[in-house]
Amino acid sequence: MKNNLIGVLEPVHKPVLLKEVLAAFEHIAPLNNQAHKGNKPIVVDATLGAGGHAKELIRRGFYVLGIDANRKMVKIAGENLRNFVTSEFAHRAERLSEPEACPTGNFDEFFKIVTSNFVSIDRVAHESGFENVDGILFDLGISSYHYQFSSGFSFQNPDLALDMRLSDSQNVTAADLLNALPYKKLAELFAQTIPGKAKRLARCVEQSRRNRKIETVGDFLKIVDSAIFITKRMVGKNQSPYTLPFLALRIAVNYELDNLKIALNKSCGVLKDGGVLAVISFHSGEDKIVKDIFKDLVEKKLMKWKEKLVIPSTIEILNNPRSRSAKLRVISRL
Numbered sequence: 001m002k003n004n005l006i007g008v009l010e011p012v013h014k015p016v017l018l019k020e021v022l023a024a025f026e027h028i029a030p031l032n033n034q035a036h037k038g039n040k041p042i043v044v045d046a047t048l049g050a051g052g053h054a055k056e057l058i059r060r061g062f063y064v065l066g067i068d069a070n071r072k073m074v075k076i077a078g079e080n081l082r083n084f085v086t087s088e089f090a091h092r093a094e095r096l097s098e099p100e101a102c103p104t105g106n107f108d109e110f111f112k113i114v115t116s117n118f119v120s121i122d123r124v125a126h127e128s129g130f131e132n133v134d135g136i137l138f139d140l141g142i143s144s145y146h147y148q149f150s151s152g153f154s155f156q157n158p159d160l161a162l163d164m165r166l167s168d169s170q171n172v173t174a175a176d177l178l179n180a181l182p183y184k185k186l187a188e189l190f191a192q193t194i195p196g197k198a199k200r201l202a203r204c205v206e207q208s209r210r211n212r213k214i215e216t217v218g219d220f221l222k223i224v225d226s227a228i229f230i231t232k233r234m235v236g237k238n239q240s241p242y243t244l245p246f247l248a249l250r251i252a253v254n255y256e257l258d259n260l261k262i263a264l265n266k267s268c269g270v271l272k273d274g275g276v277l278a279v280i281s282f283h284s285g286e287d288k289i290v291k292d293i294f295k296d297l298v299e300k301k302l303m304k305w306k307e308k309l310v311i312p313s314t315i316e317i318l319n320n321p322r323s324r325s326a327k328l329r330v331i332s333r334l
């Protein structure tokens with residue numbers, strides 16, 4: 001095993017609904033997947049992650065502009081995609097006896113990666129030289145890698161700082177929010193994912209921080225323990241009592257829902273006529289935003305529905321349990 005970030009962690013993140021995402025982009029795919037950069041259809045992968053979806057798009061002849069807010073993910077994706085392009089296209093050249101088809105380290109024929117929040121998708125596309133693109137993909141949330149190298153996302157590591165920032169350019173951590181927000185704001189924060197228990201949890205946070213500053217994952221686990229009793233329903237669904245409180249905090253620290261609204265509305269203007277916008281969401285808060293904005297864009301006759309709702313097959317869920325709550329919705333520009 002290679003002694004680098006990828007070698008140590010691989011393989012951890014399986015791209016969700018991959019077949020279905022590729023099908024959504026099929027009608028804009030190039031006829032010849034050896035086309036040169038100028039002729040390739042351009043897809044913005046606004047949540048590049050480890051590059052799982054991007055790799056398959058590149059394989060099919062798309063040029064990918066990848067965006068991720070997290071520097072470590074950008075490093076991992078860069079390494080993955082460079083390795084992929086080198087082996088895929090060298091292998092093809094050998095098979096076709098066309099040595100010139102093998103890239104010579106010039107990866108900008110295939111992809112470009114930008115470290116940015118997708119809220120600036122229009123600016124990133126413009127600064128990369130693309131006024132209008134053929135497709136945009138959002139695969140929301142965090143990658144499996146985040147649980148391993150970012151602090152606070154996982155409740156398996158109680159001693160780590162309760163951080164949860166997607167990007168090191170952000171200033172406010174999850175612990176900062178718990179220590180500073182007034183009761184009402186805390187209750188609103190938790191109501192995003194656990195409306196029935198939000199007030200009780202907010203009161204327990206208030207009580208706990210009166211005694212001692214909240215700093216670690218373990219501090220928050222104890223607070224959740226004091227506020228939430230495990231119900232039969234949770235046991236039946238094999239759901240941890242920590243999942244939804246942690247999700248609420250992550251959403252708040254990273255302004256996830258506000259950023260999603262802004263980015264989806266901007267995306268319409270970044271697409272060329274016939275361009276495809278595909279979004280995979282993982283919880284009801286995200287999915288409601290996607291559904292409402294898509295409906296609105298369709299009603300305004302700016303976009304039309306391509307796929308109202310696609311969910312993973314039972315086989316995919318068995319192979320990749322992380323996919324179980326995924327929902328894919330697709331629209332295209334009129």
Ligand SMILES: C[S@@+](CC[C@H](N)C(=O)[O-])C[C@H]1O[C@@H](n2cnc3c(N)ncnc32)[C@H](O)[C@@H]1O
Nearest residue numbers: 015047049050051052053068069117118139142
């Ligand atoms: C679910 S993962 C994507 C996985 C990817 N499709 C793959 O197959 O490897 C989501 C990625 O989006 C990034 N991300 C989440 N919110 C973001 C935002 N607002 N701006 C930019 N990147 C974001 C996360 O850092 C994470 O790497």
